[in-house]
Amino acid sequence: MTVGESKTRRSFEPEELLSRCVGNLDFAQHLLNLFTARFVNDLDQLEQHLQLGDADGLMRVAHTMKGASANIAAPGLQEQAGRIEELARDHRLDQISTRLALLRDEWARFSEALAATGLPCEET
Amino acid sequence: MKILVVEDDPVCTEMLDYFLRQSGYDVTLAANGREAFDLLRDGDFRVVISDWEMPEMSGLELCRRIRNRQFSEYVYVILLTCREGRGDMVAGLNAGADDFLTKPFQPDELNLRVGAAERIVKLESRDLLIFSLAKLAESRDPETGAHLERMREYCRILGDQLSKTPEFRDRVDADFVRTLYQTSPLHDIGKVGVPDAILLKPGRLAPEEFEIMKQHAAIGGRTLDAALQAHPRAEYLRLARDIAWSHHERYDGKGYPRGLAGDEIPLAGRIVAVADVYDALTTRRVYKPAFSHEKAKAIILDGRGTQFDPSIIDAFLAREDDFITVKESLSEAPDEEMAAIPLGPVSAG
Numbered sequence: 001m002t003v004g005e006s007k008t009r010r011s012f013e014p015e016e017l018l019s020r021c022v023g024n025l026d027f028a029q030h031l032l033n034l035f036t037a038r039f040v041n042d043l044d045q046l047e048q049h050l051q052l053g054d055a056d057g058l059m060r061v062a063h064t065m066k067g068a069s070a071n072i073a074a075p076g077l078q079e080q081a082g083r084i085e086e087l088a089r090d091h092r093l094d095q096i097s098t099r100l101a102l103l104r105d106e107w108a109r110f111s112e113a114l115a116a117t118g119l120p121c122e123e124t
Numbered sequence: 125m126k127i128l129v130v131e132d133d134p135v136c137t138e139m140l141d142y143f144l145r146q147s148g149y150d151v152t153l154a155a156n157g158r159e160a161f162d163l164l165r166d167g168d169f170r171v172v173i174s175d176w177e178m179p180e181m182s183g184l185e186l187c188r189r190i191r192n193r194q195f196s197e198y199v200y201v202i203l204l205t206c207r208e209g210r211g212d213m214v215a216g217l218n219a220g221a222d223d224f225l226t227k228p229f230q231p232d233e234l235n236l237r238v239g240a241a242e243r244i245v246k247l248e249s250r251d252l253l254i255f256s257l258a259k260l261a262e263s264r265d266p267e268t269g270a271h272l273e274r275m276r277e278y279c280r281i282l283g284d285q286l287s288k289t290p291e292f293r294d295r296v297d298a299d300f301v302r303t304l305y306q307t308s309p310l311h312d313i314g315k316v317g318v319p320d321a322i323l324l325k326p327g328r329l330a331p332e333e334f335e336i337m338k339q340h341a342a343i344g345g346r347t348l349d350a351a352l353q354a355h356p357r358a359e360y361l362r363l364a365r366d367i368a369w370s371h372h373e374r375y376d377g378k379g380y381p382r383g384l385a386g387d388e389i390p391l392a393g394r395i396v397a398v399a400d401v402y403d404a405l406t407t408r409r410v411y412k413p414a415f416s417h418e419k420a421k422a423i424i425l426d427g428r429g430t431q432f433d434p435s436i437i438d439a440f441l442a443r444e445d446d447f448i449t450v451k452e453s454l455s456e457a458p459d460e461e462m463a464a465i466p467l468g469p470v471s472a473g
């Protein structure tokens with residue numbers, strides 16, 4: 001499994017994920033399926049919480065996305081979700097909209113990187 | 125072992141569930157602290173692995189509630205943290221967490237942390253079991269209250285001395301001495317099977333009564349052997365069984381219940397034999413006054429090579445002063461005082 005240019009590598013580190021799955025490709029695939037299904041849903045949740053001005057909801061969902069991204073070896077998503085979590089914790093909701101756009105961009109990059117590994121997921 | 129995993133992230137949940145099951149653990153999943161607490165009240169989980177931040181009830185709050193609730197058995201809690209959350213560990217420890225696992229984790233680290241948790245909860249079970257059995261033994265022991273305490277101290281001294289000799293250095297290490305210390309109070313556990321009329325008889329036992337009294341060694345040995353068969357890896361049960369079964373054997377083969385001789389007698393049994401007799405000699409019994417250390421020593425030396433293993437007697441002589449210290453610090457009353465108490469008829473026990 002190889003990943004393209006450095007920008008893409010940063011979005012997804014499949015070797016790291018496989019290492020955590022002790023080389024079990026099927027299990028890694030299963031986790032990716034779980035992750036992508038949940039992440040798409042969480043992106044929508046973030047939008048809804050932002051519209052409602054619900055800082056706690058934003059913080060909670062962003063925290064979960066950050067943790068899940070770390071587990072799946074997606075450092076770019078982890079970083080962007082972490083920034084939203086921090087902003088929500090500080091009640092700086094006015095800056096979250098921009099961050100949310102960056103998170104969506106990173107999600108697109110992650111999806112590309114994932115497709116390049118030959119491990120496309122059901123939901124991507 | 126049953127493990128409760130509390131995590132709201134499905135990816136992390138799946139990883140924990142998969143790797144813990146692969147390692148042979150019985151895993152139950154909860155999505156938040158509240159659900160976990162309900163499961164804890166109804167189940168018998170010994171280890172909880174919980175995420176820190178969750179909806180409904182956080183891992184920290186779950187941890188606090190577990191500690192406040194004081195379950196019948198200790199619940200070992202591992203909190204999941206993210207790398208930047210390591211500074212919160214003090215808060216986690218204050219809430220009662222036992223360990224932390226940083227996300228994302230490697231399966232090896234998960235196994236190591238859970239393995240440590242398993243060792244600790246088993247240790248607690250072991251100590252509780254030994255303590256409970258020792259209390260049971262004590263309740264059926266007509267001798268003085270501190271008998272078991274002195275016994276285990278004498279055993280520890282003898283074990284410690286033997287560990288320094290070339291002959292026993294390879295067999296008697298710190299772990300052996302520690303386990304000997306913990307399990308020696310179980311030497312008379314078989315007395316639970318001896319009728320009160322015989323066990324508590326204030327006078328000399330008739331020959332047939334003495335035969336029944338002697339059965340306590342085999343009763344204790346067989347009882348602990350049954351427990352050992354069910355848990356063959358529990359070395360402390362093996363030692364406890366050996367002690368209960370063999371502490372009345374004699375080095376010359378004339379003891380009971382099996383008439384074992386010399387090295388056929390388990391080492392722990394040979395050690396406890398000396399400790400038990402020394403304590404019987406130096407404390408008052410219904411049939412005799414408390415003998416002085418010198419008198420007890422003379423009687424024990426007289427049994428060297430016949431009643432007792434000569435190596436254990438050498439260890440006793442080398443640590444004579446320690447025996448005296450224990451005898452004096454854990455005695456109920458001065459020898460003279462006890463010697464002045466009118467004696468009943470001689471009994472066996």
